[in-house]
Amino acid sequence: MSYILEGETGEWEVVIGLEVHAQIMSKAKLFSGAATEFGAAPNTQVSLVDAAMPGMLPVINKICIEQAVRTGLGLNAKINLRSVFERKNYFYPDLPQGYQISQFQEPIVGEGIVTLDMPEGPREIGIERLHMEQDAGKSLHDQDPNLTFIDLNRSGIALMEIVSNPDLRSPAEAGEYILKLRAILRYLGTCDGNMEQGSLRCDANVSVRIRGEVALRTRTEIKNINSVRFVMAAIEHEARRQVDIYENGGSIIQETRLYDADKDETRSMRSKEEAHDYRYFPDPDLLPIVLDQEFVDDIKATLPELPDVKKSRFINDFGLSADDATTLISDVEIANFFESAAIISEPKLAANWVIHELFAILNRDGLSIAKSPVSSVNLGKLVGLIADNTISGRIAKDVFEIMINEGGDPASIIEDKGLKQITNTSEIEGMIDELIDANPEQTQQYREGNIKVAGWFVGQMMTASSGKANPQMVNELLKKKLS
Numbered sequence: 247m248s249y250i251l252e253g254e255t256g257e258w259e260v261v262i263g264l265e266v267h268a269q270i271m272s273k274a275k276l277f278s279g280a281a282t283e284f285g286a287a288p289n290t291q292v293s294l295v296d297a298a299m300p301g302m303l304p305v306i307n308k309i310c311i312e313q314a315v316r317t318g319l320g321l322n323a324k325i326n327l328r329s330v331f332e333r334k335n336y337f338y339p340d341l342p343q344g345y346q347i348s349q350f351q352e353p354i355v356g357e358g359i360v361t362l363d364m365p366e367g368p369r370e371i372g373i374e375r376l377h378m379e380q381d382a383g384k385s386l387h388d389q390d391p392n393l394t395f396i397d398l399n400r401s402g403i404a405l406m407e408i409v410s411n412p413d414l415r416s417p418a419e420a421g422e423y424i425l426k427l428r429a430i431l432r433y434l435g436t437c438d439g440n441m442e443q444g445s446l447r448c449d450a451n452v453s454v455r456i457r458g459e460v461a462l463r464t465r466t467e468i469k470n471i472n473s474v475r476f477v478m479a480a481i482e483h484e485a486r487r488q489v490d491i492y493e494n495g496g497s498i499i500q501e502t503r504l505y506d507a508d509k510d511e512t513r514s515m516r517s518k519e520e521a522h523d524y525r526y527f528p529d530p531d532l533l534p535i536v537l538d539q540e541f542v543d544d545i546k547a548t549l550p551e552l553p554d555v556k557k558s559r560f561i562n563d564f565g566l567s568a569d570d571a572t573t574l575i576s577d578v579e580i581a582n583f584f585e586s587a588a589i590i591s592e593p594k595l596a597a598n599w600v601i602h603e604l605f606a607i608l609n610r611d612g613l614s615i616a617k618s619p620v621s622s623v624n625l626g627k628l629v630g631l632i633a634d635n636t637i638s639g640r641i642a643k644d645v646f647e648i649m650i651n652e653g654g655d656p657a658s659i660i661e662d663k664g665l666k667q668i669t670n671t672s673e674i675e676g677m678i679d680e681l682i683d684a685n686p687e688q689t690q691q692y693r694e695g696n697i698k699v700a701g702w703f704v705g706q707m708m709t710a711s712s713g714k715a716n717p718q719m720v721n722e723l724l725k726k727k728l729s
């Protein structure tokens with residue numbers, strides 16, 4: 247199903263490429279030993295290098311190189327054994343060096359692929375490159391009516407800029423791409439993916455063209471979008487804006503635009519710079535990075551199981567549906583939670599409980615899986631007790647409620663509250679006999695062919711047993727006794 251914007255002059259297709267800035271998980275910055283922790287008091291994590299004091303020299307942090315290589319491998323990408331840091335020159339108050347150390351001609355990672363699970367099938371999106379660079383500081387405009395303050399804590403933090411090819415064709419695909427990329431980074435442990443804290447930020451390059459056109463038209467770039475929802479909304483708006491302009495005989499100018507979530511619109515920020523405006527040149531303070539193949543192979547050997555492989559395994563080994571598997575692998579912590587519950591119970595039932603019952607509670611209380619009020623082991627035990635018929639699915643919901651509110655082990659809750667399922671044939675038969683004796687009218691109706699009355703009997707049985715009678719046995723034994 248393709249995403250098309252209808253216009254009077256034809257059907258318009260949207261072409262999107264994304265540049266994602268992902269903060270590398272590392273205790274120290276890219277070229278200094280200053281800390282990177284989020285939320286520290288302003289300017290408390292700034293070394294002389296980060297403040298660009300005269301004469302300071304950058305020293306590369308090896309962990310950041312490892313993380314970039316690990317990410318490249320996770321994106322099925324080519325690792326360049328030689329890469330070069332260059333200076334990208336521009337002035338901005340939060341950039342004390344007057345240039346950003348980045349990579350340009352020779353990035354550390356080349357072409358790769360990310361596969362999206364779209365409802366209409368898998369879509370392969372090309373990665374053009376991944377390069378390392380420093381983050382800038384932050385201008386604070388909201389501290390004083392007349393002054394702007396500068397916080398350099400972020401100055402020099404290591405970023406990976408991951409650039410996709412213009413392969414995305416709809417806001418939905420762009421949203422999926424970010425979610426998938428974020429999942430991969432989190433599996434790899436190379437970026438925490440926290441968009442609210444700015445550790446994952448997205449720039450979207452958007453253009454439109456008449457369906458069937460081969461050449462790309464002029465694009466605009468929407469800067470620094472900090473949520474998946476906003477990325478999708480910004481692209482949608484920008485594409486419609488461009489179509490309207492073309493439909494009215496206008497043309498698009500290449501520029502950088504800003505998405506205003508409050509007004510739900512994009513507006514012009516500045517005319518787009520070309521690479522040559524930045525006067526890139528190799529940083530004379532830093533040698534090219536030259537890696538051994540062995541260094542790369544060692545990292546490759548420690549890669550974790552990634553989302554696509556995990557998904558196939560959940561489908562093949564656990565018999566999950568593709569939809570359930572997709573949901574469960576979307577986040578590494580969810581996948582781990584599910585798996586530790588599944589291996590001690592029954593995987594398909596465990597998937598149902600995680601996706602339906604547990605997610606409902608987490609959504610209700612605004613919790614992440616890490617803050618789940620029920621542990622994976624206890625959820626697995628509960629599912630196991632349903633699977634082995636100790637309790638019914640209905641009683642399990644009551645037990646689950648108690649586990650959430652009071653905590654505890656499901657088996658002891660069931661024991662304490664006497665919730666164990668009644669599976670004793672003679673006990674159930676006895677209850678049915680009593681019911682039939684007490685309700686001759688309904689019994690008569692059933693025997694005269696009104697078999698719907700059976701449902702009423704089941705309901706009575708469940709009430710009489712406080713929901714504890716095994717529903718399957720009740721059904722079977724009722725049928726036998728009534729006829």
Ligand code: MN
Pocket residue numbers: 267379407
């Ligand atoms: Mn960048």
